[in-house]
Amino acid sequence: xxxxIALWLTQDGITSGAxxxxxxxxxxxxxxxxxxIFVPQGEFLAYAALSLGWLQQGKVPGxxxxxxxxxxxxxxxxxxxxxxxxxxxRLPRIALLYVGAPLALVAATxxxxxxxxxxxxxxxLVVAIxxxxxxxxxxxxxxxxxxxxxxxxxxxxxxxxxxxxxxGLLLFGAEGLRTNAIADTKFDWGVLSVSAQSLWVIGASxxxxxxxxxxxxxxxxxxxxxxxxxxxxxxxxxxxxxxFSGRLAFALAAGIGAVSGVLISPITTIYYxxxxxxxxxxxxxxxxxxxxxxxxxxxxxxxxxxxxxFSSFWASSYKETIVFTVIIPVLLWRSLVSRxxxxxxxxx
Amino acid sequence: MFTLRLASLAxxxxxxxxxAHAEVTIGVSLGLTxxxxxxxxxxxxxxxxxxxxxxxxxxxxxxxxDESKPDNAAKNARxxxxxxxxxxxxxxxxxxxxxxxxxxxxxxxxxxxxxTPLPPLPPERAPWSYVIxxxxxxxxxxxxxDMKKRGVKTVxxxxxxxxxxxxxxxxxxxxxxTYGYKVVTNERFGRADTSVAGQVLKIIAAAPDAVVVGGSGxxxxxxxxxxxxxxxxxxxxxxxxxxxxxxxxxxKKAAEGAIAPTGPLIVAEDLPADYATKAVSLDFVKRYExxxxxxxxxxxxxxxxxxxxxxxxxxxxxxxxARPGTPEFRSALRDALENVKNLIGSHxxxxxxxxxxxxEDERARVLVHVVNGEWKLxx
Numbered sequence: 258x259x260x261x262i263a264l265w266l267t268q269d270g271i272t273s274g275a276x277x278x279x280x281x282x283x284x285x286x287x288x289x290x291x292x293x294i295f296v297p298q299g300e301f302l303a304y305a306a307l308s309l310g311w312l313q314q315g316k317v318p319g320x321x322x323x324x325x326x327x328x329x330x331x332x333x334x335x336x337x338x339x340x341x342x343x344x345x346x347r348l349p350r351i352a353l354l355y356v357g358a359p360l361a362l363v364a365a366t367x368x369x370x371x372x373x374x375x376x377x378x379x380x381x382l383v384v385a386i387x388x389x390x391x392x393x394x395x396x397x398x399x400x401x402x403x404x405x406x407x408x409x410x411x412x413x414x415x416x417x418x419x420x421x422x423x424x425g426l427l428l429f430g431a432e433g434l435r436t437n438a439i440a441d442t443k444f445d446w447g448v449l450s451v452s453a454q455s456l457w458v459i460g461a462s463x464x465x466x467x468x469x470x471x472x473x474x475x476x477x478x479x480x481x482x483x484x485x486x487x488x489x490x491x492x493x494x495x496x497x498x499x500x501f502s503g504r505l506a507f508a509l510a511a512g513i514g515a516v517s518g519v520l521i522s523p524i525t526t527i528y529y530x531x532x533x534x535x536x537x538x539x540x541x542x543x544x545x546x547x548x549x550x551x552x553x554x555x556x557x558x559x560x561x562x563x564x565x566x567f568s569s570f571w572a573s574s575y576k577e578t579i580v581f582t583v584i585i586p587v588l589l590w591r592s593l594v595s596r597x598x599x600x601x602x603x604x605x
Numbered sequence: 606m607f608t609l610r611l612a613s614l615a616x617x618x619x620x621x622x623x624x625a626h627a628e629v630t631i632g633v634s635l636g637l638t639x640x641x642x643x644x645x646x647x648x649x650x651x652x653x654x655x656x657x658x659x660x661x662x663x664x665x666x667x668x669x670x671d672e673s674k675p676d677n678a679a680k681n682a683r684x685x686x687x688x689x690x691x692x693x694x695x696x697x698x699x700x701x702x703x704x705x706x707x708x709x710x711x712x713x714x715x716x717x718x719x720x721t722p723l724p725p726l727p728p729e730r731a732p733w734s735y736v737i738x739x740x741x742x743x744x745x746x747x748x749x750x751d752m753k754k755r756g757v758k759t760v761x762x763x764x765x766x767x768x769x770x771x772x773x774x775x776x777x778x779x780x781x782x783t784y785g786y787k788v789v790t791n792e793r794f795g796r797a798d799t800s801v802a803g804q805v806l807k808i809i810a811a812a813p814d815a816v817v818v819g820g821s822g823x824x825x826x827x828x829x830x831x832x833x834x835x836x837x838x839x840x841x842x843x844x845x846x847x848x849x850x851x852x853x854x855x856x857k858k859a860a861e862g863a864i865a866p867t868g869p870l871i872v873a874e875d876l877p878a879d880y881a882t883k884a885v886s887l888d889f890v891k892r893y894e895x896x897x898x899x900x901x902x903x904x905x906x907x908x909x910x911x912x913x914x915x916x917x918x919x920x921x922x923x924x925x926x927a928r929p930g931t932p933e934f935r936s937a938l939r940d941a942l943e944n945v946k947n948l949i950g951s952h953x954x955x956x957x958x959x960x961x962x963x964x965e966d967e968r969a970r971v972l973v974h975v976v977n978g979e980w981k982l983x984x
Contacts, residue, residue: 262806269802431643432851433823435830452834525799526823526855534797569803574766574793576803 266566272455272524274562275462276302276517278555280539281546282469283513285554288543289486290506292407293399296414299536300421301514303529305387306522307425310434312379317370319428320386321363327393328359334396362386376439384515391511392504399507403499418533425529433531438523458520465516466555469509478505538565541584547591627929629664629692629920632685634706635720636673636698644905645673645698648720651909654892659913660921662929671697678702682709682717692920692929693938695912696720700768707734714932716919716939718912720905735915735942736963737908739868739953739970741844745776747866747970748817748842749784751983755840757815759789761808763801763828764819766793773819773844789813796824805831815839821846826856833859840864845904845970853978860975864983868952869971870907875982881954881968885914889951904952911950918945 280298287295308318332355339347362385369382398417402409440453473479484492485502493499517535521527542558561580568579633652636645652666667689671677678697685691686709693716696706703719710717711730719736726734752760762777764770770793778788789811792804805828808816818828818841825847832841843852843865853860869876870886877883889910890902920929922941927933945964948955953969972983 262810265806266803269800273800433855435826435855435857437857521799526827528797528823531797531799534799566800566803569794569801570807571803573763573804573807576798577795 262570266570267563268451268455270563270566271559272458272562273565274542274559275459276521276535277538277542277558277562279462279465279513279517280535281542281554281558282466282551283510284536284539285543285546285548285551286469286482286486287506287510288548290482291395291399291403291410291503293410294407294414294540295507295510296411296536297394297418297421297532298510298514298539299532299534300418300425301387301390301511301532302518302521302535303425303527303532304390304421305383305515305518306436306527306531307429307434307529308386309379309383309519309522310436310527311429312366312370312382313373313436315371315373317367318383318386320390321366323424323428324386324389324393325359325363327390327397328355331355331393331396359389362389376437380519383519384512387515387518388508388512391507391509391514394511395503395507400500400503403503422530422533425532429529431529433526433528434522435526436522452524454523458524461516461520465513469551482506538580541581544584544591545587547595627662629659629662629929630689631659631664631666631916632682632689632691632694632696633666633668634671634678634681634685634694634696634702635668636678636702637668637670639673641673641698641702645670647901647903647906648698648909650897651893651906651913654889654896655910655913659917660919660924662920662924664920667691671702673698673702675699675701675705679705679709682706683713686713686715690930691715692935693718693916695909695916700724710734714939715935716942718915720908720912731962732943732959733939734962735957737912737915737950737952738904738963739845739965740963741772742776742779743965743967744845744866744970745773745817746780746784746967747972748844748864749777749780749786751864751972752786752815752840752842753784755815757786757840759811759813759815760786761790761792761811761813761816762788762819763790763792763794763804763808763816765821765824766795769821769846770819773817777817786814788817794820794827796820798824798827801828801831804828805835805837808832809835809837813839815842817842817844818847819844822849823851823855826852826860829856829863830859848973848980849903850900853975853980860978862974864972864974865980866970867973867980868904868907868969870951871902871904871980872971872973872982873902873951876971882949882951885949886951907951911952911955914950915942915945915948915955918942918948 284295284298287293304320308320311318332351335351335355336348339351366382394417398413438454439457442453443450473483481497482502482505485497538561539558542561543554545557545561546553564583565576565580569576635648636642637649649668658664669681671681682694685694694706694710695718697703700721703721703723706717707723707726707730710733717734719734722738722740723734723736762774764773774791781788790808792807794801794804816832818825820828825843829841841863843863845867848865848867848871869882870890873886873890889907893906894901919938919941923934923937926937943957943959945955945957953965955964957964973980974983
């Protein structure tokens with residue numbers, strides 16, 4: 258190991274660490290607001306990357322049909338609820354949101370697919386396709402059991418994960434995809450040559466984190482989410498509906514997943530089932546950061562990326578073992594020093 | 606006396622006629638669903654293209670799905686033997702399933718044509734199994750020969766952290782003394798790994814003359830891309846598991862120049878006119894693509910085809926000695942298979958001996974490389 262290699266490994270580690278950090282933030286956000294350990298977080302990443310790949314090949318990605326199907330199901334659920342509560346005036350809004358909007362999305366995608374628009378337009382379209390999946394999954398799966406225990410929510414998340422992976426296989430097939438890079442250029446700084454793609458990844462991740470920070474600090478919706486995360490009962494009392502905060506948290510999580518999928522897809526091959534590995538590493542990163550603080554979670558994920566990169570150099574056969582083993586001392590230490598948040602949860 | 610002779614002659618003729626019309630039954634167990642399905646389906650497709658006779662006898666193929674699970678493969682094999690009274694079996698997708706069938710084959714004394722490589726079998730089981738695919742070492746010897754020609758002295762290895770990676774690694778280390786090179790790294794990665802930057806840096810730091818990749822298909826492209834990105838200038842060798850379209854589609858421009866051994870049918874058109882298998886390979890590939898679409902050719906369908914050709918030769922001999930459906934026929938078929946000489950298949954030329962139940966030689970592999978986004982014969 259010399260300085261050149263260390264620099265290379267650091268660069269590789271920071272690039273993947275940036276993606277893990279984004280996923281760690283999304284997991285933490287969803288957990289804080291809804292108490293759901295959102296196992297399928299990585300699936301959004303895989304869906305986004307594969308959808309982008311299909312758009313670049315001029316094909317309509319199957320995810321739009323998934324959005325349409327899920328939205329129609331939600332439309333039925335919402336309409337039934339509205340009618341039961343005798344609130345027929347809500348029906349046009351439901352129709353517009355869950356039938357009109359998805360149909361417009363389908364139309365836009367089928368129009369755009371064969372036209373090979375630029376990277377930016379395609380990426381924007383992919384984000385527009387994947388983001389609605391977050392709130393839709395929340396509405397179908399989690400809202401009806403919003404008050405269940407953390408463990409039940411976790412088991413349900415596993416089920417959602419398996420369902421989404423299966424759907425991914427159905428929509429995209431078993432083969433992996435690698436999309437075309439945003440930019441092929443490379444910058445040579447001494448011994449190090451940095452690809453424009455990894456600068457994009459790091460830059461966009463930092464921009465996303467700053468955006469989230471501004472959102473939580475400055476906007477009303479962000480403050481409401483923070484309130485819901487800090488004290489659910491209290492936030493209900495001051496008029497923040499659980500449904501609103503849940504939907505928003507899932508939309509943000511899906512958005513973060515979509516952005517990371519778009520960023521990572523040119524530098525790695527994504528399969529329908531790649532999502533879990535990313536999600537898990539984001540989760541380990543969040544745990545390294547104590548599963549409570551956003552900056553610490555991002556830092557933990559970054560360290561994980563570096564650890565992964567260096568262990569793939571020193572002991573490639575044991576890379577995953579090393580990466581997942583670091584969670585044990587951290588959990589041990591945390592269980593010794595922290596008060597038990599689970600007990601607090603059960604008091605509710 | 607004369608009448609008695611005539612009568613026995615007539616009786617003999619009747620028997621011969623009866624045996625000529627008895628149906629040969631072949632049981633085929635494949636993983637048509639489950640993780641092996643992408644291989645199982647081409648294996649099965651071929652059966653639509655083979656003639657309705659084996660060695661001149663009418664034949665019936667019974668195809669069962671074993672869901673890529675070894676226990677189901679064993680169950681299917683037992684069903685073939687006890688219910689269907691098959692004369693021979695073929696299968697399956699994946700080494701564990703084929704091994705399970707080999708056990709049943711030996712127990713029930715039914716010949717098995719294995720469509721996947723088998724590890725060396727214990728002596729009591731070995732006589733009943735015949736293996737169609739080329740051994741990994743035979744395949745990798747094509748790469749080793751090419752390395753010798755280019756004067757390669759040191760080789761870096763990167764492969765899957767599973768049994769496939771081990772197989773390729775063992776093959777190239779076993780060949781190393783013969784071809785005068787040294788394997789200097791043994792780096793591993795997972796099929797779903799997103800980055801192999803660390804492993805590739807280690808290889809580049811070791812500065813080998815060439816790199817061998819023990820991967821397959823699209824995941825095999827990950828080290829290829831990383832090596833090209835980091836400016837590795839030497840030749841990069843892959844193995845026969847990598848020769849497909851997914852590899853090129855994934856690696857894109859980085860795939861150019863990648864070298865790999867494969868069965869001759871993959872590049873049937875490019876083979877020199879005097880190549881032993883050219884006619885058979887080309888005929889099979891043309892018919893397969895006519896039925897299943899241009900570009901659908903693959904190694905697996907060829908294995909089934911060669912298995913059927915082997916059975917054809919065996920049944921032709923065995924039918925002279927016994928009637929299909931009897932233990933005598935199965936035993937005669939086993940003996941006949943062991944004596945098959947110079948059978949030309951789509952993958953190679955098969956010459957069986959009691960100690961070699963694969964029987965392929967150097968004609969069973971060619972070296973291909975990627976030129977302008979296509980696998981082409983390396984000349």
